[in-house]
Amino acid sequence: MSIYGGIEAGGTKFVCAVGSAPDDIRDEIRFPATTPAETIGRAVAYFKAQAKKCSPAAIGIASFGPVDPRPDSARWGYITTTPKPGWSNTEFATVLQRETGVPVGFDTDVNGAALGEYRWGAARGLDTFVYLTIGTGIGGWGMVNGALMRGLLHPEMGHILLPPHPDDPHPEGFCPFHGNCLEGLANGPALEKRWGQRAETLPVDHPAWALEAHYLALGLTNIIVTLSPQRIILGGGVMQQRHLFPLVRQRVQAALHGYIQSPQILREIESYIVPPVLGNRAGVLGAIALAETAAKS
Amino acid sequence: MSIYGGIEAGGTKFVCAVGSAPDDIRDEIRFPATTPAETIGRAVAYFKAQAKKCSPAAIGIASFGPVDPRPDSARWGYITTTPKPGWSNTEFATVLQRETGVPVGFDTDVNGAALGEYRWGAARGLDTFVYLTIGTGIGGWGMVNGALMRGLLHPEMGHILLPPHPDDPHPEGFCPFHGNCLEGLANGPALEKRWGQRAETLPVDHPAWALEAHYLALGLTNIIVTLSPQRIILGGGVMQQRHLFPLVRQRVQAALHGYIQSPQILREIESYIVPPVLGNRAGVLGAIALAETAAKS
Numbered sequence: 198m199s200i201y202g203g204i205e206a207g208g209t210k211f212v213c214a215v216g217s218a219p220d221d222i223r224d225e226i227r228f229p230a231t232t233p234a235e236t237i238g239r240a241v242a243y244f245k246a247q248a249k250k251c252s253p254a255a256i257g258i259a260s261f262g263p264v265d266p267r268p269d270s271a272r273w274g275y276i277t278t279t280p281k282p283g284w285s286n287t288e289f290a291t292v293l294q295r296e297t298g299v300p301v302g303f304d305t306d307v308n309g310a311a312l313g314e315y316r317w318g319a320a321r322g323l324d325t326f327v328y329l330t331i332g333t334g335i336g337g338w339g340m341v342n343g344a345l346m347r348g349l350l351h352p353e354m355g356h357i358l359l360p361p362h363p364d365d366p367h368p369e370g371f372c373p374f375h376g377n378c379l380e381g382l383a384n385g386p387a388l389e390k391r392w393g394q395r396a397e398t399l400p401v402d403h404p405a406w407a408l409e410a411h412y413l414a415l416g417l418t419n420i421i422v423t424l425s426p427q428r429i430i431l432g433g434g435v436m437q438q439r440h441l442f443p444l445v446r447q448r449v450q451a452a453l454h455g456y457i458q459s460p461q462i463l464r465e466i467e468s469y470i471v472p473p474v475l476g477n478r479a480g481v482l483g484a485i486a487l488a489e490t491a492a493k494s
Numbered sequence: 495m496s497i498y499g500g501i502e503a504g505g506t507k508f509v510c511a512v513g514s515a516p517d518d519i520r521d522e523i524r525f526p527a528t529t530p531a532e533t534i535g536r537a538v539a540y541f542k543a544q545a546k547k548c549s550p551a552a553i554g555i556a557s558f559g560p561v562d563p564r565p566d567s568a569r570w571g572y573i574t575t576t577p578k579p580g581w582s583n584t585e586f587a588t589v590l591q592r593e594t595g596v597p598v599g600f601d602t603d604v605n606g607a608a609l610g611e612y613r614w615g616a617a618r619g620l621d622t623f624v625y626l627t628i629g630t631g632i633g634g635w636g637m638v639n640g641a642l643m644r645g646l647l648h649p650e651m652g653h654i655l656l657p658p659h660p661d662d663p664h665p666e667g668f669c670p671f672h673g674n675c676l677e678g679l680a681n682g683p684a685l686e687k688r689w690g691q692r693a694e695t696l697p698v699d700h701p702a703w704a705l706e707a708h709y710l711a712l713g714l715t716n717i718i719v720t721l722s723p724q725r726i727i728l729g730g731g732v733m734q735q736r737h738l739f740p741l742v743r744q745r746v747q748a749a750l751h752g753y754i755q756s757p758q759i760l761r762e763i764e765s766y767i768v769p770p771v772l773g774n775r776a777g778v779l780g781a782i783a784l785a786e787t788a789a790k791s
Binding site: 278325337341342343344346347348349350351352353354355356357358359360361374375377415418419420421422423424425426427452453454455456457458459461462 | 575622634638639640641643644645646647648649650651652653654655656657658671672674712715716717718719720721722723724749750751752753754755756758759
């Protein structure tokens with residue numbers, strides 16, 4: 198069995214690990230994301246030390262973004278226009294490749310998490326699914342026809358435009374680019390701005406949640422008619438409110454109004470719209486899944 | 495060079511042809527779609543006669559729908575729940591396969607047209623694009639990662655939900671399932687119902703067109719952020735109004751508001767949102783492209 202290295206590169210901390218699967222993580226370290234030189238240097242040093250013990254066949258990086266993950270691009274492996282101070286235009290994956298001498302897989306953190314769920318989690322055995330995170334931002338990525346979505350750049354599903362609800366006290370939404378897009382209507386900060394209190398302090402029976410479920414359901418409806426995914430995984434901080442799941446499922450059925458004649462939507466929606474199963478290990482496992490893919494290609 | 499057979503199976507007429515490419519259609523016949531037995535029987539007889547002359551290596555069917563194009567389905571090759579009298583639940587592709595003894599490719603008419611544009615037209619060389627027809631209905635299909643989209647069933651991009659425009663005299667839309675979806679706001683019949691006259695009789699400077707372009711642009715914006723296509727092809731009767739193209743392009747740029755930092759959208763949108771190039775031959779050429787794919791697999 199091959200051993201891989203993984204880097205979960207977050208805006209505040211890095212996690213580096215070696216292993217082959219969720220039940221086989223052999224070593225792991227965490228350190229803060231300071232300057233690019235120091236932080237990437239620590240990752241390089243870690244994998245050089247690990248190489249003497251277990252020889253990882255490849256390294257995967259699931260990184261905060263935006264990144265350039267296009268294999269044919271001259272800037273492949275870079276973190277590009279990030280607002281994180283000092284990190285704009287940072288050479289990343291190529292440094293690891295040069296210093297360790299093994300193949301490196303490189304993608305966004307959410308694409309990594311999607312790949313991890315495909316390999317070991319809620320999307321196992323599917324070829325077309327979407328992984329949506331609802332937190333400070335809303336990001337959606339996934340796989341179509343058995344490969345991670347890419348296209349022109351990459352999906353930005355948080356910015357799907359939605360019809361405002363007549364009972365919304367702020368139907369104009371809060372996205373600085375698009376106002377009433379999914380992110381502008383339903384991310385964590387939108388919940389807080391609309392109701393004047395932090396999302397996690399809103400009681401379960403507060404009308405905030407019905408409206409939140411309504412907007413999430415409209416976003417999912419548009420994703421379903423556009424992509425026809427076989428399953429949708431909803432993660433991120435806002436979805437820690439597990440009571441949202443049944444509300445969202447009901448409203449997706451109502452919004453589609455019987456138009457998609459599929460048993461998965463009409464009768465088995467509990468297994469169609471689901472939480473992720475890898476939980477807070479999704480980042481590093483996604484990176485290991487990216488390494489596995491890089492080793493094969 | 496291999497020769498293929500193609501059937502453009504429309505709700506009112508069938509076109510059967512043999513050939514290998516747009517400039518190499520060797521024979522073609524057309525006949526009305528009457529009963530399934532008579533119509534499919536004529537197609538079978540045509541290809542049996544052609545087999546003696548040019549031995550098509552495979553036959554492709556680009557059919558009106560809904561159809562079941564899933565290769566692993568027991569009802570693969572059927573026209574399923576169509577409202578066309580007498581055609582519901584019609585065995586189709588398997589009949590051709592049995593009677594002619596060659597491989598048969600089978601898909602929707604719009605997937606066929608998308609594949610034709612990929613093979614010889616506006617989507618040549620791309621791996622992720624969308625083909626949207628705006629006519630009596632609105633249908634969107636396409637390719638992601640180099641393969642036609644399928645997923646759970648198939649995309650239904652006409653039913654993307656959109657925010658109504660404040661100046662729309664009928665913001666509720668006309669879709670019997672969803673009201674204000676793209677189809678309910680922007681198909682040909684919606685234009686006619688909203689303005690009380692047929693779309694083709696509305697002058698170029700009528701406010702109908704600015705509103706039509708607005709809704710099409712919102713639909714395209716949602717498709718762009720969800721799928722990240724490398725190009726969007728707009729066909730169908732409504733898009734015969736070529737003055738819509740620049741209006742739609744401007745409004746897509748306005749709706750995205752600089753968020754997708756891609757030169758194709760920011761500076762080269764004339765070659766990003768385009769008409770199809772195969773025109774009224776798209777149907778039969780799409781069918782031939784489906785045959786070519788079936789022969790290879």
